[in-house]
Amino acid sequence: MKDIIIKNLNKNINLYVIPDKKFKTVYISYCFHRDLDEDYTYNALVPAILKRGSEGYENQKEIGIYLEEQYGALFDVGVQKRGERQVLRFTMDLVNEEFVGKDGLLAQAFYFLNRIITKPVLEGSMFKSDYVNQEKENLKNRILAMINDKMQYSMERCIQEMCRGEKYARYVLGNIDDLNSLDPEKLYEVYKDIIRSSPLDIFVVGDVDPEKVAILINNSLDLERSQIKLIPETIIKKIGVKQREVVERMDISQAKLNIGFRTNVAVNQNEYFPLVLYAGILGGGPHSKLFINVREKSSLAYYAFARLEKYKGLMLIGSGIDQMNYKQTLDIIMEQVEDIKRGRISDAEFTASVNAITTSLKAAKDDQGQLVDYYLGNAVTGAQYTLEDFISEIQKVKPEDVVEVSKKIKVDTVYLLSPEEGDAGR
Amino acid sequence: MKKVIENKLLNEKLIYNRLSSGLDVYILLKPGYSRQFAIYATRYGSNDSQFVPLGQREPITVPDGIAHFLEHKLFEEEKGNVFEEYSRLGAQPNAFTNFNMTAYHFTSTGNFYECLDVLLGFVGRPYFTDENVEKEKGIIAQEIRMYEDNPYWRVYFNLLRGLYHEFPVRKDIAGTVESIYKIDKETLYECYRTFYHPSNMALFIAGDVDPDRVFDQAEKMVVKRSGKNEARDIKRIFPKEAKGVNKDRIEERLAVARPIFALGFKDEDTVRDGDRLLDKIIANDIILDMLIGTSTDIYDKLYEEGLIDSSFGNYYTGERYYGYAIMTGQTQDPERVADSIFNEIVKRRSQPWEQEHFNRIKKKKIGEFIRLFNSLDSTCIQFVSMLFRDIQLLDYLERLESITYNEVKKEFNEIYRKENSCLSSIVPL
Numbered sequence: 135m136k137d138i139i140i141k142n143l144n145k146n147i148n149l150y151v152i153p154d155k156k157f158k159t160v161y162i163s164y165c166f167h168r169d170l171d172e173d174y175t176y177n178a179l180v181p182a183i184l185k186r187g188s189e190g191y192e193n194q195k196e197i198g199i200y201l202e203e204q205y206g207a208l209f210d211v212g213v214q215k216r217g218e219r220q221v222l223r224f225t226m227d228l229v230n231e232e233f234v235g236k237d238g239l240l241a242q243a244f245y246f247l248n249r250i251i252t253k254p255v256l257e258g259s260m261f262k263s264d265y266v267n268q269e270k271e272n273l274k275n276r277i278l279a280m281i282n283d284k285m286q287y288s289m290e291r292c293i294q295e296m297c298r299g300e301k302y303a304r305y306v307l308g309n310i311d312d313l314n315s316l317d318p319e320k321l322y323e324v325y326k327d328i329i330r331s332s333p334l335d336i337f338v339v340g341d342v343d344p345e346k347v348a349i350l351i352n353n354s355l356d357l358e359r360s361q362i363k364l365i366p367e368t369i370i371k372k373i374g375v376k377q378r379e380v381v382e383r384m385d386i387s388q389a390k391l392n393i394g395f396r397t398n399v400a401v402n403q404n405e406y407f408p409l410v411l412y413a414g415i416l417g418g419g420p421h422s423k424l425f426i427n428v429r430e431k432s433s434l435a436y437y438a439f440a441r442l443e444k445y446k447g448l449m450l451i452g453s454g455i456d457q458m459n460y461k462q463t464l465d466i467i468m469e470q471v472e473d474i475k476r477g478r479i480s481d482a483e484f485t486a487s488v489n490a491i492t493t494s495l496k497a498a499k500d501d502q503g504q505l506v507d508y509y510l511g512n513a514v515t516g517a518q519y520t521l522e523d524f525i526s527e528i529q530k531v532k533p534e535d536v537v538e539v540s541k542k543i544k545v546d547t548v549y550l551l552s553p554e555e556g557d558a559g560r
Numbered sequence: 561m562k563k564v565i566e567n568k569l570l571n572e573k574l575i576y577n578r579l580s581s582g583l584d585v586y587i588l589l590k591p592g593y594s595r596q597f598a599i600y601a602t603r604y605g606s607n608d609s610q611f612v613p614l615g616q617r618e619p620i621t622v623p624d625g626i627a628h629f630l631e632h633k634l635f636e637e638e639k640g641n642v643f644e645e646y647s648r649l650g651a652q653p654n655a656f657t658n659f660n661m662t663a664y665h666f667t668s669t670g671n672f673y674e675c676l677d678v679l680l681g682f683v684g685r686p687y688f689t690d691e692n693v694e695k696e697k698g699i700i701a702q703e704i705r706m707y708e709d710n711p712y713w714r715v716y717f718n719l720l721r722g723l724y725h726e727f728p729v730r731k732d733i734a735g736t737v738e739s740i741y742k743i744d745k746e747t748l749y750e751c752y753r754t755f756y757h758p759s760n761m762a763l764f765i766a767g768d769v770d771p772d773r774v775f776d777q778a779e780k781m782v783v784k785r786s787g788k789n790e791a792r793d794i795k796r797i798f799p800k801e802a803k804g805v806n807k808d809r810i811e812e813r814l815a816v817a818r819p820i821f822a823l824g825f826k827d828e829d830t831v832r833d834g835d836r837l838l839d840k841i842i843a844n845d846i847i848l849d850m851l852i853g854t855s856t857d858i859y860d861k862l863y864e865e866g867l868i869d870s871s872f873g874n875y876y877t878g879e880r881y882y883g884y885a886i887m888t889g890q891t892q893d894p895e896r897v898a899d900s901i902f903n904e905i906v907k908r909r910s911q912p913w914e915q916e917h918f919n920r921i922k923k924k925k926i927g928e929f930i931r932l933f934n935s936l937d938s939t940c941i942q943f944v945s946m947l948f949r950d951i952q953l954l955d956y957l958e959r960l961e962s963i964t965y966n967e968v969k970k971e972f973n974e975i976y977r978k979e980n981s982c983l984s985s986i987v988p989l
Contacts, residue, residue: 420653
């Protein structure tokens with residue numbers, strides 16, 4: 135069986151359908167790709183405004199009633215960072231018609247999404263000003279709320295420090311200064327440009343007929359499209375990287391240690407597969423070197439992990455520790471990194487990592503959101519690997535390939551978010 | 561006594577068997593799924609801190625956080641760590657402890673029966689030593705510190721402290737850094753012997769698996785260690801909870817951008833389970849959507865005034881001995897949000913919602929319930945946690961269908977009262 139059917143619709147739109155009878159709902163996601171350029175705050179604000187209302191569903195109450203009527207269909211918008219691009223997403227998840235015996239649910243969903251995306255509530259030739267002002271405040275609050283989650287905050291700050299001067303340092307939700315000086319006319323222009331000239335991928339996952347889905351989208355989607363803009367490739371290489379240490383203080387009880395590395399491997403290179411295994415062996419679960427040495431052997435932390443920022447060629451390590459143990463933890467972590475470079479990977483570690491990664495890739499087939507995430511990744515990088523292809527590439531990797539790729543990985547930034555009081559253990 | 565429970569509308573098939581050890585085993589057949597999910601759980605959580613240990617007469621009080629500590633320690637074996645075995649098989653293991661249960665689970669996409677052996681094996685084989693108990697204290701202390709810095713967690717636990725005078729749900733599940741240092745291997749064994757008998761546990765599996773093979777395997781593994789069923793009554797002691805709330809306001813300062821609030825309403829109807837409890841859960845889920853869901857005027861008004869944003873959410877928790885409804889989110893002004901909600905409640909006493917609104921929310925709940933079955937993990941966890949309240953999850957749609965607007969209104973009048981509420985806030989430093 136073919137896992138995924140890819141069609142090119144009119145107007146330069148790519149449709150990805152994953153027909154699968156086991157799902158009880160149909161998951162739909164419209165994804166517009168944008169360069170993470172200086173308009174990034176505007177890009178982040180547009181979906182939030184569109185979510186407020188459209189012709190026919192003028193406000194949240196009307197949208198709310200509509201969604202309840204459709205048996206609690208879920209509808210949300212979002213913006214994600216995929217390398218040096220933003221992906222603006224409009225997503226619905228609705229119960230398959232056959233369970234509730236109501237025809238037309240799916241067709242209506244496509245018409246609903248079309249209105250949200252193409253028929254916003256306007257005043258003159260701009261977005262309704264109340265919506266703009268309210269969503270501007272909401273977005274500001276969301277940007278500021280980044281500090282509420284210390285794990286996520288420290289990770290984001292580590293990336294910002296590491297990538298200062300690069301596009302990638304931009305926070306996916308935008309920045310406060312841009313919002314304070316927001317130009318509503320420009321905002322509407324950016325919106326027009328988004329729907330006219332951004333690459334658009336549409337994903338549909340569930341028990342559906344791909345032909346029918348293509349027809350429904352062609353009939354419902356009322357987009358004026360022009361020349362599609364190419365999005366510049368994410369820059370992976372950085373010259374003259376020197377290890378840096380950044381310590382930030384906050385009134386908290388647990389210190390967060392984050393270490394940012396340059397992998398110098400792009401996601402579309404063959405070396406990417408050994409890199410995935412490398413991160414797995416180092417910090418990809420309870421079998422990993424970080425879990426065993428930082429947590430189990432030294433009782434220094436509850437969590438210690440490594441993960442790839444694959445689109446930007448970065449790897450991040452994170453751990454929550456007592457600030458007194460900063461130096462000790464850092465030493466243990468760096469020892470693990472060195473160990474892999476010296477080829478110290480046991481058979482058990484290697485097999486466990488291959489198996490763990492294989493399991494998560496296979497398990498992704500049971501989750502509509504994860505399936506879309508995976509294939510959206512392909513759309514971003516131009517890769518053609520199905521999930522099965524990816525699994526077989528992982529199986530081909532040998533321990534020496536992992537050791538080889540480990541030599542390319544360089545520490546860039548050591549970032550510590552530390553409680554106000556006391557010595558950070560140096 | 562194998563039993564097949566079929567739900568035609570959902571197109572789901574559940575197979576049940578009680579094994580000779582007294583263990584209840586459920587298998588949800590999921591053809592077409594790549595993964596298998598298994599969860600092995602005991603009716604034992606952080607609330608069970610006072611009980612009569614197996615074979616004794618007098619109740620004891622154990623240190624706070626011990627159920628969670630025990631969960632961590634079961635992964636340790638004489639020959640090493642269970643994670644190693646799971647890793648070899650490629651499974652993803654995990655576990656959690658909440659107020660009422662401790663659960664061990666794994667996700668696999670192959671080697672399922674071997675993984676099941678590992679699960680049934682280690683949960684039945686405690687191995688506590690002075691050294692391995694000591695070693696865990698540093699790890700759990702860091703877990704507790706992590707939660708201390710989490711404002712969403714803090715606002716919730718502060719609220720429970722406000723709602724409850726005595727009931728142990730007011731205590732943190734993991735205990736405190738001080739209380740966990742009092743835990744020793746003897747007490748761990750005592751808790752284990754009392755609560756980890758198969759007759760106090762359940763095994764729930766979802767996936768494309770062979771039920772008879774699972775029953776066989778579980779029969780052998782579990783009888784081998786615990787023998788046949790000796791029906792045992794575990795005597796748990798809970799303090800008597802006074803009516804009304806402990807405090808109506810709780811505030812804490814933390815490093816946050818702007819205030820986070822949680823407004824809770826205490827449900828004083830405290831002894832319930834089975835269908836009665838399921839009806840109550842359904843009624844409250846409907847109430848919260850009618851009262852302040854995204855299709856209401858008050859939601860729209862609070863949103864337009866900038867008092868709530870998309871972080872706003874609400875839910876009802878209905879357990880055997882306690883229950884509460886919570887509305888939570890970020891705001892500039894917790895007091896104003898609470899006041900608006902109180903006013904809306906008063907208004908709705910005299911001007912109830914339209915019948916049409918009620919019908920629409922019912923429709924929404926049908927869809928939400930069907931959606932649950934997409935995810936093996938969520939279905940299993942939900943199923944077990946309902947089972948421990950004597951609720952059959954597959955009865956949900958039938959009970960939803962039969963619930964009347966009058967029952968819902970009665971529930972609304974009883975629980976949603978200002979004098980029964982507490983407002984917990986986290987405010988910036």
